[in-house]
Amino acid sequence: MTAADIHRTILAVWRIEQPRLITSLSRMLRDVPLAEDLTQEALLAAVEHWPATGVPEKPGAWLMATAKRRALDQLRRRRMLERKHEIMARDMEQDQQAMPDWDAALDDDIGDELLRLIFTACHPLLSREARAALALRMICGLTTEEIARAFLLPDATIAQRIVRAKRTLSESGLAYETPRRGELSERLSSVLEVVYLIFNEGYTAARGEHWLRPQLCHEALRIGRVLTSIAPHEPEAHGLLALMELNASRTAARTDASGEPILMLEQDRALWDQRQIRRGLQALGRARELEGAGGFYALQAAIIACHARASTAAETDWQHISGLYAELAALVRSPIIELNRAVAVGMAEGPEAALVIVDGLAHEPALKTYHLLGSVRGDLLHRLGRHAEARAAFEAAAALAGNRREQDLLRRRAAAAADAAVPS
Amino acid sequence: MRFMYIVTPAHPVPPTTELMEAVHKLADREIKAGHMLDSGALMPRTLGAQVRITDGRLSVIDGPFVEAKEVIGGYAIFELRDKEEAVAKAVEFMQVHRDHMPGWEGTCEVRAFAGP
Numbered sequence: 187m188t189a190a191d192i193h194r195t196i197l198a199v200w201r202i203e204q205p206r207l208i209t210s211l212s213r214m215l216r217d218v219p220l221a222e223d224l225t226q227e228a229l230l231a232a233v234e235h236w237p238a239t240g241v242p243e244k245p246g247a248w249l250m251a252t253a254k255r256r257a258l259d260q261l262r263r264r265r266m267l268e269r270k271h272e273i274m275a276r277d278m279e280q281d282q283q284a285m286p287d288w289d290a291a292l293d294d295d296i297g298d299e300l301l302r303l304i305f306t307a308c309h310p311l312l313s314r315e316a317r318a319a320l321a322l323r324m325i326c327g328l329t330t331e332e333i334a335r336a337f338l339l340p341d342a343t344i345a346q347r348i349v350r351a352k353r354t355l356s357e358s359g360l361a362y363e364t365p366r367r368g369e370l371s372e373r374l375s376s377v378l379e380v381v382y383l384i385f386n387e388g389y390t391a392a393r394g395e396h397w398l399r400p401q402l403c404h405e406a407l408r409i410g411r412v413l414t415s416i417a418p419h420e421p422e423a424h425g426l427l428a429l430m431e432l433n434a435s436r437t438a439a440r441t442d443a444s445g446e447p448i449l450m451l452e453q454d455r456a457l458w459d460q461r462q463i464r465r466g467l468q469a470l471g472r473a474r475e476l477e478g479a480g481g482f483y484a485l486q487a488a489i490i491a492c493h494a495r496a497s498t499a500a501e502t503d504w505q506h507i508s509g510l511y512a513e514l515a516a517l518v519r520s521p522i523i524e525l526n527r528a529v530a531v532g533m534a535e536g537p538e539a540a541l542v543i544v545d546g547l548a549h550e551p552a553l554k555t556y557h558l559l560g561s562v563r564g565d566l567l568h569r570l571g572r573h574a575e576a577r578a579a580f581e582a583a584a585a586l587a588g589n590r591r592e593q594d595l596l597r598r599r600a601a602a603a604a605d606a607a608v609p610s
Numbered sequence: 611m612r613f614m615y616i617v618t619p620a621h622p623v624p625p626t627t628e629l630m631e632a633v634h635k636l637a638d639r640e641i642k643a644g645h646m647l648d649s650g651a652l653m654p655r656t657l658g659a660q661v662r663i664t665d666g667r668l669s670v671i672d673g674p675f676v677e678a679k680e681v682i683g684g685y686a687i688f689e690l691r692d693k694e695e696a697v698a699k700a701v702e703f704m705q706v707h708r709d710h711m712p713g714w715e716g717t718c719e720v721r722a723f724a725g726p
Contacts, residue, residue, distance in 0.1 A: 407644070
Protein backbone atom coordinates (compact mmCIF):
# COMPACT_ATOMS: atom_id res chain seq x y z
CA MET A 187 0.00 0.00 0.00
CA THR A 188 1.39 3.37 -0.95
CA ALA A 189 1.22 6.36 1.36
CA ALA A 190 -1.51 7.76 -0.88
CA ASP A 191 -3.55 4.53 -0.53
CA ILE A 192 -3.21 4.63 3.24
CA HIS A 193 -4.26 8.25 3.28
CA ARG A 194 -7.35 7.49 1.19
CA THR A 195 -8.26 4.60 3.48
CA ILE A 196 -7.91 6.79 6.56
CA LEU A 197 -10.11 9.44 4.96
CA ALA A 198 -12.70 6.81 4.03
CA VAL A 199 -12.81 5.41 7.55
CA TRP A 200 -13.04 8.89 9.01
CA ARG A 201 -15.86 9.79 6.63
CA ILE A 202 -17.81 6.77 7.83
CA GLU A 203 -17.37 7.63 11.49
CA GLN A 204 -17.78 11.38 11.07
CA PRO A 205 -21.60 11.55 11.30
CA ARG A 206 -21.75 9.70 14.61
CA LEU A 207 -18.75 11.61 15.86
CA ILE A 208 -20.17 15.03 15.16
CA THR A 209 -23.69 14.23 16.39
CA SER A 210 -22.45 12.66 19.64
CA LEU A 211 -20.04 15.51 20.30
CA SER A 212 -22.69 18.14 19.47
CA ARG A 213 -25.06 16.61 21.94
CA MET A 214 -22.44 16.19 24.62
CA LEU A 215 -21.05 19.71 24.37
CA ARG A 216 -24.29 21.35 23.23
CA ASP A 217 -22.24 23.19 20.64
CA VAL A 218 -22.28 22.28 16.96
CA PRO A 219 -19.41 24.56 15.78
CA LEU A 220 -17.16 23.26 18.57
CA ALA A 221 -18.11 19.67 17.72
CA GLU A 222 -17.09 20.37 14.14
CA ASP A 223 -13.70 21.70 15.25
CA LEU A 224 -13.14 18.55 17.26
CA THR A 225 -14.05 16.16 14.44
CA GLN A 226 -11.42 17.94 12.34
CA GLU A 227 -8.85 17.54 15.11
CA ALA A 228 -9.71 13.86 15.36
CA LEU A 229 -9.12 13.55 11.61
CA LEU A 230 -5.72 15.23 11.90
CA ALA A 231 -4.80 12.87 14.74
CA ALA A 232 -5.84 9.84 12.68
CA VAL A 233 -3.83 11.02 9.68
CA GLU A 234 -0.85 11.49 11.95
CA HIS A 235 -0.97 8.19 13.86
CA TRP A 236 -2.71 5.53 11.79
CA PRO A 237 -0.09 5.21 9.02
CA ALA A 238 2.26 3.90 11.69
CA THR A 239 -0.13 1.97 13.95
CA GLY A 240 -2.61 0.81 11.31
CA VAL A 241 -6.34 1.54 11.35
CA PRO A 242 -7.68 0.58 14.81
CA GLU A 243 -10.20 -2.26 15.06
CA LYS A 244 -12.75 0.18 16.48
CA PRO A 245 -11.88 3.38 14.63
CA GLY A 246 -15.01 5.15 15.85
CA ALA A 247 -14.11 4.60 19.46
CA TRP A 248 -10.54 5.76 18.85
CA LEU A 249 -11.71 8.96 17.15
CA MET A 250 -14.27 9.62 19.87
CA ALA A 251 -11.70 9.14 22.63
CA THR A 252 -9.34 11.55 20.84
CA ALA A 253 -12.07 14.12 20.33
CA LYS A 254 -13.13 13.88 23.98
CA ARG A 255 -9.56 14.45 25.15
CA ARG A 256 -9.35 17.59 23.01
CA ALA A 257 -12.75 18.69 24.25
CA LEU A 258 -11.53 18.42 27.84
CA ASP A 259 -8.47 20.52 26.97
CA GLN A 260 -10.71 23.13 25.38
CA LEU A 261 -13.11 23.28 28.28
CA ARG A 262 -10.24 23.69 30.76
CA ARG A 263 -8.48 26.32 28.68
CA ARG A 264 -11.50 28.60 28.44
CA ARG A 265 -11.04 31.48 30.85
CA MET A 266 -14.68 31.88 31.87
CA LEU A 267 -15.29 28.32 32.92
CA GLU A 268 -18.96 28.26 33.84
CA ARG A 269 -20.38 25.86 36.38
CA LYS A 270 -21.95 23.63 33.72
CA HIS A 271 -18.61 23.32 31.94
CA GLU A 272 -16.98 22.21 35.17
CA ILE A 273 -19.58 19.52 35.65
CA MET A 274 -19.27 18.46 32.00
CA ALA A 275 -15.49 18.28 32.30
CA ARG A 276 -15.71 16.17 35.43
CA ASP A 277 -18.21 13.77 33.84
CA MET A 278 -16.02 13.40 30.79
CA GLU A 279 -12.94 12.75 32.91
CA GLN A 280 -14.77 9.95 34.69
CA ASP A 281 -15.89 8.58 31.32
CA GLN A 282 -12.32 8.56 30.10
CA GLN A 283 -11.48 5.69 32.45
CA ALA A 284 -13.76 3.32 30.55
CA MET A 285 -13.56 2.81 26.79
CA PRO A 286 -16.37 4.78 25.17
CA ASP A 287 -19.35 2.52 24.62
CA TRP A 288 -19.45 2.95 20.90
CA ASP A 289 -22.13 0.35 20.27
CA ALA A 290 -24.53 2.32 22.43
CA ALA A 291 -24.51 4.92 19.67
CA LEU A 292 -26.24 2.41 17.42
CA ASP A 293 -29.25 2.58 19.73
CA ASP A 294 -29.62 6.31 19.34
CA ASP A 295 -31.97 7.73 16.80
CA ILE A 296 -29.57 9.55 14.57
CA GLY A 297 -32.50 11.17 12.78
CA ASP A 298 -33.03 14.05 15.19
CA GLU A 299 -29.34 14.75 15.49
CA LEU A 300 -28.88 14.78 11.71
CA LEU A 301 -31.79 17.16 11.39
CA ARG A 302 -30.20 19.44 13.94
CA LEU A 303 -26.91 19.35 12.05
CA ILE A 304 -28.56 20.06 8.71
CA PHE A 305 -30.59 22.95 10.11
CA THR A 306 -27.50 24.39 11.80
CA ALA A 307 -25.37 24.17 8.69
CA CYS A 308 -28.14 25.68 6.56
CA HIS A 309 -29.23 28.42 8.92
CA PRO A 310 -30.84 31.32 7.01
CA LEU A 311 -28.55 33.73 8.86
CA LEU A 312 -25.63 32.45 6.79
CA SER A 313 -25.06 33.24 3.13
CA ARG A 314 -25.95 30.48 0.66
CA GLU A 315 -22.28 29.89 -0.12
CA ALA A 316 -21.43 29.59 3.58
CA ARG A 317 -24.32 27.17 4.08
CA ALA A 318 -23.15 25.04 1.15
CA ALA A 319 -19.58 24.82 2.49
CA LEU A 320 -20.73 24.03 6.02
CA ALA A 321 -23.24 21.42 4.81
CA LEU A 322 -20.65 19.67 2.68
CA ARG A 323 -18.27 19.72 5.60
CA MET A 324 -20.54 18.68 8.46
CA ILE A 325 -22.97 16.37 6.69
CA CYS A 326 -20.92 14.94 3.85
CA GLY A 327 -17.56 14.98 5.60
CA LEU A 328 -15.73 16.71 2.76
CA THR A 329 -12.38 18.25 3.66
CA THR A 330 -11.61 21.92 3.03
CA GLU A 331 -9.47 20.99 0.03
CA GLU A 332 -12.21 18.82 -1.44
CA ILE A 333 -14.82 21.58 -1.11
CA ALA A 334 -12.39 24.08 -2.67
CA ARG A 335 -11.70 21.78 -5.65
CA ALA A 336 -15.42 21.22 -6.08
CA PHE A 337 -16.22 24.94 -6.27
CA LEU A 338 -13.09 25.98 -8.17
CA LEU A 339 -12.00 28.23 -5.30
CA PRO A 340 -8.77 28.56 -3.32
CA ASP A 341 -8.47 26.45 -0.14
CA ALA A 342 -8.04 29.59 1.98
CA THR A 343 -11.33 31.04 0.74
CA ILE A 344 -13.27 27.94 1.79
CA ALA A 345 -11.39 27.67 5.09
CA GLN A 346 -12.25 31.28 5.91
CA ARG A 347 -15.85 30.84 4.83
CA ILE A 348 -16.25 27.91 7.24
CA VAL A 349 -14.48 29.62 10.13
CA ARG A 350 -16.62 32.73 9.75
CA ALA A 351 -19.83 30.72 9.43
CA LYS A 352 -19.08 28.84 12.65
CA ARG A 353 -18.23 32.08 14.42
CA THR A 354 -21.49 33.67 13.23
CA LEU A 355 -23.44 30.72 14.58
CA SER A 356 -21.65 30.79 17.94
CA GLU A 357 -22.00 34.53 18.37
CA SER A 358 -25.69 34.47 17.50
CA GLY A 359 -26.39 31.91 20.19
CA LEU A 360 -27.15 29.30 17.56
CA ALA A 361 -24.43 26.89 18.60
CA TYR A 362 -27.07 24.36 19.64
CA GLU A 363 -30.62 24.87 18.52
CA THR A 364 -33.43 22.42 18.89
CA PRO A 365 -35.43 22.80 15.71
CA ARG A 366 -39.12 22.84 16.62
CA ARG A 367 -41.41 20.70 14.48
CA GLY A 368 -43.55 23.75 13.78
CA GLU A 369 -40.63 25.56 12.16
CA LEU A 370 -39.64 22.63 10.02
CA SER A 371 -41.39 23.73 6.85
CA GLU A 372 -40.02 27.30 6.97
CA ARG A 373 -36.50 26.25 7.79
CA LEU A 374 -36.66 23.52 5.18
CA SER A 375 -36.67 25.99 2.29
CA SER A 376 -33.30 27.43 3.35
CA VAL A 377 -31.97 23.87 3.42
CA LEU A 378 -33.45 22.84 0.09
CA GLU A 379 -32.05 25.84 -1.76
CA VAL A 380 -28.56 25.03 -0.52
CA VAL A 381 -28.87 21.38 -1.55
CA TYR A 382 -30.07 22.50 -5.00
CA LEU A 383 -27.17 24.97 -5.21
CA ILE A 384 -24.72 22.15 -4.53
CA PHE A 385 -26.43 19.92 -7.09
CA ASN A 386 -26.38 22.57 -9.80
CA GLU A 387 -22.74 23.38 -9.20
CA GLY A 388 -21.97 19.74 -9.85
CA TYR A 389 -24.45 19.43 -12.71
CA THR A 390 -22.98 22.30 -14.70
CA ALA A 391 -19.43 21.02 -14.32
CA ALA A 392 -17.86 20.38 -17.68
CA ARG A 393 -16.20 17.07 -18.41
CA GLY A 394 -12.47 17.19 -17.89
CA GLU A 395 -12.80 19.34 -14.80
CA HIS A 396 -11.81 17.93 -11.40
CA TRP A 397 -13.83 14.79 -10.54
CA LEU A 398 -14.98 16.35 -7.28
CA ARG A 399 -17.19 18.72 -9.25
CA PRO A 400 -19.63 16.18 -10.66
CA GLN A 401 -19.24 14.37 -7.33
CA LEU A 402 -21.20 17.31 -5.86
CA CYS A 403 -24.32 15.87 -7.53
CA HIS A 404 -23.86 12.68 -5.52
CA GLU A 405 -23.37 14.60 -2.29
CA ALA A 406 -26.49 16.68 -2.97
CA LEU A 407 -28.47 13.53 -3.77
CA ARG A 408 -27.23 12.02 -0.55
CA ILE A 409 -28.38 14.98 1.54
CA GLY A 410 -31.65 14.85 -0.39
CA ARG A 411 -32.13 11.21 0.59
CA VAL A 412 -31.27 12.01 4.20
CA LEU A 413 -33.93 14.73 4.21
CA THR A 414 -36.67 12.51 2.82
CA SER A 415 -35.69 9.92 5.37
CA ILE A 416 -35.77 12.13 8.44
CA ALA A 417 -38.48 14.54 7.27
CA PRO A 418 -40.71 12.11 5.36
CA HIS A 419 -43.83 14.29 5.59
CA GLU A 420 -42.32 17.25 3.78
CA PRO A 421 -43.46 17.09 0.14
CA GLU A 422 -40.83 19.54 -1.13
CA ALA A 423 -38.03 17.34 0.21
CA HIS A 424 -39.37 14.55 -2.02
CA GLY A 425 -39.89 17.07 -4.82
CA LEU A 426 -36.27 18.19 -4.72
CA LEU A 427 -35.00 14.61 -4.57
CA ALA A 428 -37.17 13.79 -7.59
CA LEU A 429 -35.82 16.80 -9.50
CA MET A 430 -32.21 15.87 -8.76
CA GLU A 431 -32.62 12.16 -9.56
CA LEU A 432 -34.41 12.93 -12.83
CA ASN A 433 -31.81 15.47 -13.92
CA ALA A 434 -28.90 13.25 -12.91
CA SER A 435 -30.38 10.36 -14.91
CA ARG A 436 -29.25 12.03 -18.13
CA THR A 437 -25.58 12.32 -17.12
CA ALA A 438 -24.26 9.66 -19.51
CA ALA A 439 -26.09 11.22 -22.47
CA ARG A 440 -25.32 14.88 -21.83
CA THR A 441 -21.92 15.22 -23.45
CA ASP A 442 -20.43 13.87 -26.64
CA ALA A 443 -17.06 12.17 -27.08
CA SER A 444 -15.21 15.48 -27.12
CA GLY A 445 -16.93 16.71 -23.97
CA GLU A 446 -19.31 19.09 -25.77
CA PRO A 447 -22.81 19.40 -24.32
CA ILE A 448 -25.71 17.78 -26.21
CA LEU A 449 -29.15 19.38 -25.96
CA MET A 450 -31.76 17.29 -24.17
CA LEU A 451 -33.98 16.88 -27.22
CA GLU A 452 -31.02 15.54 -29.19
CA GLN A 453 -29.68 13.12 -26.57
CA ASP A 454 -29.56 9.35 -27.01
CA ARG A 455 -32.27 8.33 -24.59
CA ALA A 456 -30.95 4.76 -24.41
CA LEU A 457 -28.21 6.26 -22.23
CA TRP A 458 -30.65 7.70 -19.71
CA ASP A 459 -30.41 5.81 -16.40
CA GLN A 460 -33.82 4.15 -16.08
CA ARG A 461 -33.30 3.05 -12.48
CA GLN A 462 -32.54 6.61 -11.48
CA ILE A 463 -35.60 7.79 -13.41
CA ARG A 464 -37.69 5.25 -11.53
CA ARG A 465 -36.35 6.53 -8.20
CA GLY A 466 -37.09 10.09 -9.30
CA LEU A 467 -40.65 9.22 -10.35
CA GLN A 468 -41.20 7.40 -7.04
CA ALA A 469 -40.05 10.47 -5.12
CA LEU A 470 -42.36 12.65 -7.24
CA GLY A 471 -45.19 10.23 -6.46
CA ARG A 472 -44.56 10.64 -2.75
CA ALA A 473 -44.58 14.43 -3.09
CA ARG A 474 -47.97 14.17 -4.79
CA GLU A 475 -49.35 11.83 -2.11
CA LEU A 476 -48.39 14.46 0.43
CA GLU A 477 -50.46 17.06 -1.48
CA GLY A 478 -47.28 18.74 -2.66
CA ALA A 479 -47.80 18.54 -6.43
CA GLY A 480 -47.87 22.35 -6.69
CA GLY A 481 -44.58 22.95 -4.89
CA PHE A 482 -41.65 24.77 -6.48
CA TYR A 483 -39.43 21.70 -6.74
CA ALA A 484 -42.26 19.23 -7.36
CA LEU A 485 -43.43 21.24 -10.38
CA GLN A 486 -39.95 21.40 -11.86
CA ALA A 487 -39.59 17.67 -11.23
CA ALA A 488 -42.92 17.04 -12.95
CA ILE A 489 -41.69 18.93 -16.01
CA ILE A 490 -38.50 16.86 -16.18
CA ALA A 491 -40.60 13.73 -15.57
CA CYS A 492 -42.54 14.48 -18.76
CA HIS A 493 -39.28 14.40 -20.68
CA ALA A 494 -38.08 11.31 -18.82
CA ARG A 495 -41.26 9.40 -19.68
CA ALA A 496 -40.97 10.08 -23.41
CA SER A 497 -38.94 7.35 -25.12
CA THR A 498 -38.23 9.74 -27.99
CA ALA A 499 -38.22 13.52 -28.23
CA ALA A 500 -41.16 13.32 -30.63
CA GLU A 501 -43.32 11.64 -27.97
CA THR A 502 -42.87 14.48 -25.48
CA ASP A 503 -46.15 15.64 -23.96
CA TRP A 504 -45.63 19.35 -24.58
CA GLN A 505 -49.23 20.18 -23.67
CA HIS A 506 -48.68 18.83 -20.18
CA ILE A 507 -45.33 20.59 -19.91
CA SER A 508 -46.72 23.99 -20.89
CA GLY A 509 -49.49 23.53 -18.31
CA LEU A 510 -46.91 22.77 -15.64
CA TYR A 511 -44.88 25.84 -16.64
CA ALA A 512 -48.03 27.93 -16.31
CA GLU A 513 -48.45 26.64 -12.74
CA LEU A 514 -44.80 27.34 -12.02
CA ALA A 515 -45.08 30.85 -13.43
CA ALA A 516 -48.08 31.51 -11.18
CA LEU A 517 -45.99 30.41 -8.19
CA VAL A 518 -42.79 32.27 -8.99
CA ARG A 519 -42.61 35.35 -11.13
CA SER A 520 -39.56 34.71 -13.29
CA PRO A 521 -38.85 35.79 -16.85
CA ILE A 522 -36.78 32.67 -17.39
CA ILE A 523 -39.70 30.44 -16.42
CA GLU A 524 -41.86 32.46 -18.84
CA LEU A 525 -39.32 31.93 -21.60
CA ASN A 526 -39.28 28.18 -20.95
CA ARG A 527 -43.07 28.24 -20.96
CA ALA A 528 -42.95 29.95 -24.35
CA VAL A 529 -40.79 27.15 -25.74
CA ALA A 530 -43.26 24.54 -24.46
CA VAL A 531 -46.25 26.48 -25.82
CA GLY A 532 -44.43 26.75 -29.14
CA MET A 533 -44.20 22.96 -29.29
CA ALA A 534 -47.73 22.35 -28.01
CA GLU A 535 -49.73 25.06 -29.80
CA GLY A 536 -47.43 26.46 -32.46
CA PRO A 537 -45.01 29.36 -32.89
CA GLU A 538 -47.69 32.09 -33.14
CA ALA A 539 -48.89 31.62 -29.55
CA ALA A 540 -45.34 31.31 -28.27
CA LEU A 541 -44.20 34.51 -29.97
CA VAL A 542 -46.84 36.48 -28.08
CA ILE A 543 -45.26 35.36 -24.81
CA VAL A 544 -41.71 36.03 -26.01
CA ASP A 545 -42.53 39.50 -27.30
CA GLY A 546 -44.00 40.21 -23.87
CA LEU A 547 -40.55 39.57 -22.44
CA ALA A 548 -38.74 41.93 -24.82
CA HIS A 549 -38.17 44.62 -22.20
CA GLU A 550 -37.40 42.42 -19.21
CA PRO A 551 -34.22 43.83 -17.62
CA ALA A 552 -33.26 40.37 -16.35
CA LEU A 553 -33.17 39.05 -19.93
CA LYS A 554 -31.30 41.99 -21.48
CA THR A 555 -28.05 40.02 -21.70
CA TYR A 556 -29.63 36.54 -21.92
CA HIS A 557 -28.80 35.14 -25.33
CA LEU A 558 -31.46 32.43 -25.16
CA LEU A 559 -34.21 35.05 -25.46
CA GLY A 560 -33.00 36.00 -28.94
CA SER A 561 -32.32 32.37 -29.75
CA VAL A 562 -35.88 31.30 -28.92
CA ARG A 563 -37.36 34.33 -30.70
CA GLY A 564 -35.27 33.60 -33.77
CA ASP A 565 -36.43 30.01 -33.84
CA LEU A 566 -40.09 30.98 -33.58
CA LEU A 567 -39.77 33.62 -36.32
CA HIS A 568 -38.03 31.10 -38.53
CA ARG A 569 -40.87 28.63 -38.08
CA LEU A 570 -43.32 31.40 -39.02
CA GLY A 571 -41.39 32.07 -42.22
CA ARG A 572 -40.32 35.53 -41.06
CA HIS A 573 -36.73 34.92 -42.06
CA ALA A 574 -35.31 38.44 -42.15
CA GLU A 575 -36.49 39.06 -38.60
CA ALA A 576 -35.21 35.62 -37.56
CA ARG A 577 -31.77 36.50 -38.86
CA ALA A 578 -31.69 39.74 -36.86
CA ALA A 579 -32.74 37.91 -33.71
CA PHE A 580 -30.08 35.20 -34.15
CA GLU A 581 -27.35 37.75 -34.79
CA ALA A 582 -28.26 39.77 -31.71
CA ALA A 583 -28.27 36.56 -29.67
CA ALA A 584 -24.88 35.50 -31.06
CA ALA A 585 -23.42 38.77 -29.80
CA LEU A 586 -24.61 37.91 -26.29
CA ALA A 587 -23.64 34.24 -26.35
CA GLY A 588 -21.47 33.06 -23.46
CA ASN A 589 -19.10 30.80 -25.35
CA ARG A 590 -17.68 30.14 -28.77
CA ARG A 591 -19.71 27.03 -29.45
CA GLU A 592 -23.02 28.75 -28.77
CA GLN A 593 -21.92 31.76 -30.82
CA ASP A 594 -21.10 29.54 -33.79
CA LEU A 595 -24.43 27.76 -33.52
CA LEU A 596 -26.34 31.05 -33.51
CA ARG A 597 -24.30 32.52 -36.35
CA ARG A 598 -25.05 29.43 -38.45
CA ARG A 599 -28.76 29.81 -37.75
CA ALA A 600 -28.52 33.50 -38.71
CA ALA A 601 -26.83 32.54 -41.98
CA ALA A 602 -29.47 29.89 -42.71
CA ALA A 603 -32.20 32.47 -42.08
CA ALA A 604 -30.43 34.92 -44.39
CA ASP A 605 -30.40 32.32 -47.17
CA ALA A 606 -34.07 31.54 -46.64
CA ALA A 607 -34.92 35.25 -46.75
CA VAL A 608 -33.47 35.73 -50.24
CA PRO A 609 -36.37 36.02 -52.66
CA SER A 610 -36.26 33.26 -55.28
CA MET B 611 -19.95 5.13 -7.22
CA ARG B 612 -22.37 2.32 -6.66
CA PHE B 613 -21.41 -0.90 -4.90
CA MET B 614 -23.09 -4.19 -4.23
CA TYR B 615 -22.37 -6.15 -1.09
CA ILE B 616 -23.06 -9.87 -1.13
CA VAL B 617 -22.92 -11.55 2.25
CA THR B 618 -22.51 -15.31 2.37
CA PRO B 619 -22.20 -17.12 5.69
CA ALA B 620 -19.70 -19.97 5.88
CA HIS B 621 -22.15 -22.26 7.70
CA PRO B 622 -25.91 -22.58 7.23
CA VAL B 623 -26.66 -21.30 10.70
CA PRO B 624 -29.42 -18.73 11.07
CA PRO B 625 -28.43 -15.43 12.67
CA THR B 626 -29.30 -14.80 16.32
CA THR B 627 -31.97 -12.25 17.17
CA GLU B 628 -29.25 -10.10 18.65
CA LEU B 629 -27.29 -10.05 15.39
CA MET B 630 -30.42 -9.34 13.33
CA GLU B 631 -31.30 -6.39 15.58
CA ALA B 632 -27.80 -4.97 15.29
CA VAL B 633 -27.81 -5.40 11.51
CA HIS B 634 -31.23 -3.75 11.23
CA LYS B 635 -30.04 -0.77 13.26
CA LEU B 636 -27.03 -0.41 11.01
CA ALA B 637 -29.19 -0.66 7.90
CA ASP B 638 -31.60 1.91 9.28
CA ARG B 639 -28.71 4.27 9.95
CA GLU B 640 -27.34 3.81 6.45
CA ILE B 641 -30.72 4.46 4.83
CA LYS B 642 -31.13 7.62 6.92
CA ALA B 643 -27.62 8.65 5.97
CA GLY B 644 -28.57 8.42 2.32
CA HIS B 645 -25.99 5.74 1.51
CA MET B 646 -28.06 2.59 1.15
CA LEU B 647 -30.24 2.41 -1.94
CA ASP B 648 -31.53 -1.13 -1.64
CA SER B 649 -31.05 -4.28 0.40
CA GLY B 650 -32.49 -7.73 0.74
CA ALA B 651 -32.11 -10.77 2.89
CA LEU B 652 -31.70 -13.91 0.84
CA MET B 653 -32.90 -17.43 1.40
CA PRO B 654 -30.21 -20.12 1.57
CA ARG B 655 -28.58 -21.21 -1.67
CA THR B 656 -29.82 -24.76 -1.12
CA LEU B 657 -33.39 -23.51 -1.48
CA GLY B 658 -32.72 -21.69 -4.70
CA ALA B 659 -31.82 -22.86 -8.16
CA GLN B 660 -28.98 -22.58 -10.59
CA VAL B 661 -29.13 -22.36 -14.35
CA ARG B 662 -25.78 -23.24 -15.76
CA ILE B 663 -24.07 -23.36 -19.16
CA THR B 664 -21.15 -25.76 -19.49
CA ASP B 665 -19.75 -27.13 -22.72
CA GLY B 666 -22.46 -25.35 -24.69
CA ARG B 667 -25.23 -27.09 -22.75
CA LEU B 668 -27.75 -25.36 -20.56
CA SER B 669 -28.91 -27.16 -17.45
CA VAL B 670 -31.16 -26.31 -14.53
CA ILE B 671 -30.28 -27.49 -11.05
CA ASP B 672 -33.32 -26.94 -8.93
CA GLY B 673 -33.23 -26.83 -5.14
CA PRO B 674 -36.20 -28.13 -3.12
CA PHE B 675 -38.45 -25.11 -2.55
CA VAL B 676 -39.25 -25.88 1.05
CA GLU B 677 -40.94 -23.34 3.25
CA ALA B 678 -38.12 -22.12 5.48
CA LYS B 679 -38.20 -19.51 8.18
CA GLU B 680 -34.49 -18.89 8.36
CA VAL B 681 -33.01 -16.19 6.29
CA ILE B 682 -29.32 -16.45 5.64
CA GLY B 683 -27.14 -13.97 3.87
CA GLY B 684 -28.19 -11.10 1.70
CA TYR B 685 -27.22 -8.20 -0.49
CA ALA B 686 -27.16 -4.43 -0.32
CA ILE B 687 -26.59 -1.63 -2.82
CA PHE B 688 -24.84 1.51 -1.67
CA GLU B 689 -23.93 4.84 -3.21
CA LEU B 690 -20.47 5.77 -1.89
CA ARG B 691 -17.50 7.95 -2.73
CA ASP B 692 -14.87 5.37 -3.60
CA LYS B 693 -13.66 1.82 -3.10
CA GLU B 694 -11.88 2.72 0.15
CA GLU B 695 -15.18 3.87 1.63
CA ALA B 696 -16.94 0.73 0.37
CA VAL B 697 -14.34 -1.50 2.01
CA ALA B 698 -14.40 0.48 5.26
CA LYS B 699 -18.19 0.09 5.43
CA ALA B 700 -17.89 -3.65 4.80
CA VAL B 701 -15.35 -3.91 7.61
CA GLU B 702 -17.72 -2.08 9.95
CA PHE B 703 -20.59 -4.38 8.93
CA MET B 704 -18.55 -7.53 9.55
CA GLN B 705 -17.32 -6.14 12.87
CA VAL B 706 -20.96 -5.98 13.95
CA HIS B 707 -21.17 -9.72 13.24
CA ARG B 708 -18.12 -10.40 15.39
CA ASP B 709 -19.50 -8.28 18.20
CA HIS B 710 -23.05 -9.61 18.23
CA MET B 711 -22.62 -13.24 17.21
CA PRO B 712 -19.11 -14.38 18.10
CA GLY B 713 -18.14 -17.47 16.14
CA TRP B 714 -20.03 -16.36 13.04
CA GLU B 715 -17.97 -16.88 9.89
CA GLY B 716 -18.55 -15.74 6.39
CA THR B 717 -17.67 -13.43 3.51
CA CYS B 718 -18.86 -10.04 2.45
CA GLU B 719 -18.03 -9.55 -1.19
CA VAL B 720 -17.65 -5.94 -2.36
CA ARG B 721 -18.36 -5.35 -6.05
CA ALA B 722 -18.39 -2.00 -7.84
CA PHE B 723 -21.06 -1.38 -10.45
CA ALA B 724 -19.71 -1.11 -13.97
CA GLY B 725 -20.29 2.05 -15.95
CA PRO B 726 -20.24 5.75 -15.14
